[in-house]
Amino acid sequence: MKKKLLALTFVMTLLLMSCSGSSFTEGSPSEAVDKFFTAMSKQDYELAEEVSDGGEDFPESDEEKNLYVMMLKHLTWDIKNEEIDGNNATVSVEVKNKIIPQAFENALAIALNEKANKGISEEETGKLFIESLPQTIEEADFKTTDLTLSLKNEGDKWIIDRTDEVMMAIFGNDPEGLPMPEDEE
Numbered sequence: 001m002k003k004k005l006l007a008l009t010f011v012m013t014l015l016l017m018s019c020s021g022s023s024f025t026e027g028s029p030s031e032a033v034d035k036f037f038t039a040m041s042k043q044d045y046e047l048a049e050e051v052s053d054g055g056e057d058f059p060e061s062d063e064e065k066n067l068y069v070m071m072l073k074h075l076t077w078d079i080k081n082e083e084i085d086g087n088n089a090t091v092s093v094e095v096k097n098k099i100i101p102q103a104f105e106n107a108l109a110i111a112l113n114e115k116a117n118k119g120i121s122e123e124e125t126g127k128l129f130i131e132s133l134p135q136t137i138e139e140a141d142f143k144t145t146d147l148t149l150s151l152k153n154e155g156d157k158w159i160i161d162r163t164d165e166v167m168m169a170i171f172g173n174d175p176e177g178l179p180m181p182e183d184e185e
Contacts (some may be wrong), residue, residue, distance in 0.1 A: 028108045029089035030082045032158040037077040037093070039120035040170060043068060052162035068131075070073040070137055071171055074098045080146075087153040096144045099172040145169040 032051045039047035043065060045058035059065045074097050081092040111129040114120055120128070147169050150161040160166070168174070 001059070012185040021084050027157065028082065028148055029084060029091050029158045030079050032151060032160060033079055033091045033093055033149055034077075036162075037075070037095075037170075041072055041075045041079050043072065051157070052160040054162045067133075070133055071100050072097070073137070074142070075170060088154070089151040089158060091149045091151065094144060095147055095169040096142055097144045097170060097172040098140040100137070100140070101171075101173055102132060106136040106139065110136070140172070143172040145148060145172075145174075 036048055036051045039045070039051070048058065059068050076096045078094045079091060080094060083090050107129050110132045111125045114128055115125045117120075149165060149166060151158045152161070153159075
């Protein structure tokens, strides 16, 4: 009886180990997208760079990195669909985060109000803006954005086209509200 129980425990442990971790096929476009969003949420910009290309740069200074920590605290994502066509793929993902521009606007209003009412300096106004951000981010509304990311297979891995639209969705901005440059004729 003990041997059967031990064998059953061993099998259950193996099953649990095989079920843990990512539910995506290793090396798949969906896994690349999940790695990208996981890297962004954990501020692992080296990994985010490895699985994506293009778009804006990642933070470099400690001040920028600290700001990203605040802005990405509430980032969540849900991969919905994957389509592969040769060396190209698309992955549909639902991205949710606080509306960061709303938080910035509210923090700026707090700082400028203090400047107007108390005559604080520009430096103190900037400091108050940064100090107000954690609170205004917490108070900001959530924005959910449905994105379709484009990926290309480069050798043995899938690379995301990190467009401005992707980055805007990550920060709770409205990608559809982007002003588009006029076509030059």
